[in-house]
Amino acid sequence: MSDMLSNQTWPENGRIIQKMQEQIELNLYENAWSDLTQGCPPTANMNNQQLSISTSLLISNFDKVSDSEMRNRTFSKMRHGLTKSDFQWAREKFLQYEDIDAFAQAIWSESLDELKSHMNRKTLFYGQPITLEVYN
Numbered sequence: 001m002s003d004m005l006s007n008q009t010w011p012e013n014g015r016i017i018q019k020m021q022e023q024i025e026l027n028l029y030e031n032a033w034s035d036l037t038q039g040c041p042p043t044a045n046m047n048n049q050q051l052s053i054s055t056s057l058l059i060s061n062f063d064k065v066s067d068s069e070m071r072n073r074t075f076s077k078m079r080h081g082l083t084k085s086d087f088q089w090a091r092e093k094f095l096q097y098e099d100i101d102a103f104a105q106a107i108w109s110e111s112l113d114e115l116k117s118h119m120n121r122k123t124l125f126y127g128q129p130i131t132l133e134v135y136n
Contacts, residue, residue: 013051014044015086020075024062027074036061052126 021033021041033041038061042054062071084091097103112135117123119130128134 013042013046015083017042017044020058023074027070028065036065049124049126056127 024036025032037054037058040054040057042051042058046054062074066074093107094100094103097106115125115130115135118125119132119135122129124130
């Protein structure tokens with residue numbers, strides 16, 4: 001189960017990423033996406049670690065060129081444009097348990113197992129070291 005979450009890819013992210021690109025370019029300028037991602041755009045075939053790093057770069061650069069009103073306008077429209085199908089992975093996982101408490105416990109346990117694995121191997125999790133203090 002080690003690294004299960006950070007090595008998983010989510011093809012459904014493609015639509016979310018596309019919607020984010022559309023809204024950024026609509027609210028800033030054409031090709032803003034390319035400028036903000038500096039040649040490393042988030043993609044649906046990235047694992048969670050890669051996606052986190054790429055998205056962090058994008059958001060950091062977006063913050064530098066936009067004000068709070070622009071950020072709110074851009075990301076509110078992106079969020080409200082998502083559909084149920086964008087979260088199909090969560091539905092499928094939930095149906096394995098058919099119980100919200102068991103589902104939540106499974107997600108929690110998987111997350112803790114992955115954190116423990118990173119802590120023991122002294123590897124980064126979404127760019128951050130995991131210490132015993134963080135784990136507990």
